[in-house]
Amino acid sequence: MQLKCMLLCVLVFTIGCESVKPWQRGNLARPEMSFAPDPLERALDEHIYFSKEASSSGSAISGGGCGCN
């Protein structure tokens, strides 16, 4: 199931893309379109959820330490 979703994702990424010219990317440049508009908030989110759940995101390997049990 997960593999099918991933393959579908790749299809969307590659086939679904329009040829968006640089001068058409104004909306994409808006701060709220960032994947992480607030890097500090994102870092703390990952740290807290990692400390309270059994899962972690792919980028949560560095930094280590839990701070709390």
Added chain:
Amino acid sequence: MGEKCKALAALTAAAMELGVVGSVRASGLEDTKRVSYKYTQYREADLPVSKFHTENRLSSRSRYEIDIHQFLYQGPISRSTELKVSASTETMSGASPWYVARSSEGIPLQVMSGATISDSRTDLELALRNYTTATREYIYSFSYSTENDYSSLGLGYGFSKSSENQLHTIDLMANGAIDQVDATEADVYDRKDGEIKRSIGLSFGFSSIIHQNLLMSSSINYVLYSGYLSDPYKLAEVGEEGDTLPDSRPDNKNQFSWELSARRYLPTRDSALHLDYRFYQNSWEVESHTFELGWYFNLTSNWQIVPKVRYYSQTNAAFYQLFYTSTRADGYYSSDYRLSEFDAVSFKLKVNRKVDFGVFNIALEQYNSDGSHPGLVEFNRLSVGFALEFE
């Protein structure tokens, strides 16, 4: 900076902050420097009386309270290299779940530690991004954290390449860390001391501009942990007599995750929708799904509100039990609530106030979890901060 450069830079910054995904800096290095600060109060709810085991006189229902300060600086140090420095400090106090005991009626109740636990943690991360061409970038990172009973040292290396038309980016990242656990009062409680944990991770990411109002990214991540992966402060009740044994887990763990993110701008409502999903599984047979939905709504040109909802669901680890009626052949025991099966929902509301030189923000989160373990956590979080930009 022109609109064209802004668009490319925004895509770059957005993708980079995802971790491994999307490190396109298509237009090269920005001149802007950024300084950010955030203060957070994290407060866990007291354990309900109905789930609390009262027979241990030292045990406390008052759980963790943590105060966190975070700092971030990001700016160029040469024509092709950017430095990012982040640091954080945490001070914490409160009681922690110890083990699960059965009441005389056989109901699982949480035994807590005393509320005298006090600790502090400091974290430092450095990252250098070197832009060799308009479409190629190398990343070098270093991280170190230390607290009374734990220290961690990490290194990372990454590579990013975007297509000539700047529509697609691929990223590769490798990192590793070595941690040391030095449990407090190891002699008194026969806890582990000087134990080592190692981790090695690999990630592959892909991000794209789908159309002029839609960005998407995806990554697959693999991490191998080895060494001491148990919790030195937890016990498990084993046998009919209520004896306890130290938390003991396998000395290796492989984990895989797949992450998918989409950002959709809605021109008619002057807002952006954020959708994130993560599938996770590991060799301890924990499997989880995480969904997060956020709406960045611009009330005016200076005020923005951001409601978010996050749903998380996980299965329990293969060797986890609330308590063990008999010994296990493999010797693995853990009653840690974080290895139990549970669901969690969190709601967050954030307000951003934009000014000429940056943004000020305040955010509130409420996190609730639901499952059969009596020690599952509920917490709230209040954050205030700012992010400033200058040339």
